[in-house]
Amino acid sequence: MYNQRYESGLEKLKEIDGEVGQKVIDSLASISPDLAKYTIEFAFGDIYQRPGLDLKSRELATVAALTALGNCQPQLNVHINGALNVGCKPEEIVEVIVQMAVYAGFPASLNGMFVAKEVFVERAIIKV
Amino acid sequence: MYNQRYESGLEKLKEIDGEVGQKVIDSLASISPDLAKYTIEFAFGDIYQRPGLDLKSRELATVAALTALGNCQPQLNVHINGALNVGCKPEEIVEVIVQMAVYAGFPASLNGMFVAKEVFVERAIIKV
Amino acid sequence: MYNQRYESGLEKLKEIDGEVGQKVIDSLASISPDLAKYTIEFAFGDIYQRPGLDLKSRELATVAALTALGNCQPQLNVHINGALNVGCKPEEIVEVIVQMAVYAGFPASLNGMFVAKEVFVERAIIKV
Amino acid sequence: MYNQRYESGLEKLKEIDGEVGQKVIDSLASISPDLAKYTIEFAFGDIYQRPGLDLKSRELATVAALTALGNCQPQLNVHINGALNVGCKPEEIVEVIVQMAVYAGFPASLNGMFVAKEVFVERAIIKV
């Protein structure tokens, strides 16, 4: 029943986010499984499949955008994890978030950094 | 009178944006030369000087953020030019802007792409 | 002392939100009763009284806007409840929130859906 | 080469927006035909095909969101036209935009109304 975009999207989601893919599907199952399906098909089956930009650059661009938007902290947590999973260095993630102070202001940058701190502590990259 | 942060910021601004540095200074001269000074000192003298992330990745992160924020089109124009100047390929810029459809919605992505189109036409990368 | 706009606004607020009207008034009593008063007078005494658009369409428009804005989760909770109270079907609310993925991006849509899930679980429309 | 989602999306886009569909495709042809393709496939081939909410309510929800976001005026123009094309009354569109003053502030509402005025004048619904 599910199509090729879904299948390759799910695989890409696992490559980037590990277990999180299944969690997204599960958390939406009772209310809108289709929103999970679209997330997988469009974000991971269409966009993250595209050539022309490597996965590390894609994840850094996403960290930049979610930090700047400032109201997407659950997704920022997921994508900081994703960035680390595909090989971004912690310093690169920190650099992108610091840089957002220029474009979106210090509150956005600080709030993004506190999300990164949470992730880095969970993954024992830094101590509290 | 100007300090080292200003001097190295101005140099970095020229490296990234060519003539635009002087234009920013000039356009603010009659109202707030200090805002030009801070832009140069903080953005280009502090942030863009930092090791830990190469200039191409910095410019792609900026293109991502400005596209997502959606109300910074003059700055997006400047930074798409900057991204090209420091060696980003046109396809990489297009990829970042397309990807923003996922995180900030299609209107933000479309409006960012029309700014890129303007820049690419000016630089004869594409024809109208 | 209170005027006709306030009286009819309070009545409309009760029609839409049940007990929430009194809670808003109470929660602001110690700091800014006037902000409660303006909310009731302007939002519910002026706007929601207007002919030309039925209450269900008004509530769906509000759910759309609050989901897209992305930083108004307490108000989104109130208005998802309000939408149900005035006769919107759960599926209609879900549809509006899914649609916001197109205009405001997937994070806004996902975060809005998790607010809807909370409300739907509280009201036993779905199970966790 | 294009799939069923694209074909039905294009048809839906024509139903809603008339000639605008082809204009979007054309305007992106030289820089990112894929962004046009995704807009058609995802927005119009997936979302606007869904049962559970009628087209008129979908368009009013979109007008609400684009007015509230405040930085999507070209898309707001398109969707005010779309709303009229699928049978929304001018008054209903005006009502949604007025209501946004409550949720996104008067500037967003006023700027949205000026876009509506432009569309209504073009379509001779009102005189300047």
Place this chain on the structure above:
Amino acid sequence: MYNQRYESGLEKLKEIDGEVGQKVIDSLASISPDLAKYTIEFAFGDIYQRPGLDLKSRELATVAALTALGNCQPQLNVHINGALNVGCKPEEIVEVIVQMAVYAGFPASLNGMFVAKEVFVERAIIKV
């Protein structure tokens, strides 16, 4: 037919914005005279009438907010004029806009400053 809030709002609007009051009313006359009415009643008849904060501080707060929001340039133009009309010094307005670089980023601050420059040139406070 119009009430006391409208009358005192209109007077306050004239005190702050001079001729602009009538222009707002006129520009909305053909599409939504009620939105003009609410702007006058609520913004100028309720809020700007309140004791507890002087008009100069109110206008500086508005300039801060509109600069930070970044997508309200017509309203920012009006309120920079209003701030000058009620006695704010040009330097105070410039200071507020510069300060927004900290909270909303440099693009918002720069774009706000270019609106101020326009107003200051029109009023011959500065030369181009």
Place this chain on the structure above:
Amino acid sequence: MYNQRYESGLEKLKEIDGEVGQKVIDSLASISPDLAKYTIEFAFGDIYQRPGLDLKSRELATVAALTALGNCQPQLNVHINGALNVGCKPEEIVEVIVQMAVYAGFPASLNGMFVAKEVFVERAIIKV
């Protein structure tokens, strides 16, 4: 090693925010001490040192902007405290936040007011 901007910024931060300055430094120590350093140098060493606008007006402008942006609640808490510390009256802060209903909508104003309520209760200005 730290420069004069840092030293005077730290002093200003203590004047405005009391103990919070050291907390910001500490909370970022393990992940990005430079972001703390830039906050102190640029925000408090450059901007808040400037003549041309008194500290009370600066803090009210910041409260306005952070309320309007709507996704900076930790920073809004800090600056409502800061505003009180530099001599703003509670009523003035409340007035600025109420006024934001006009420019950023009622949800932003309400959410800002609830942050103020938290601060006012902590400081025993009001009772719960």
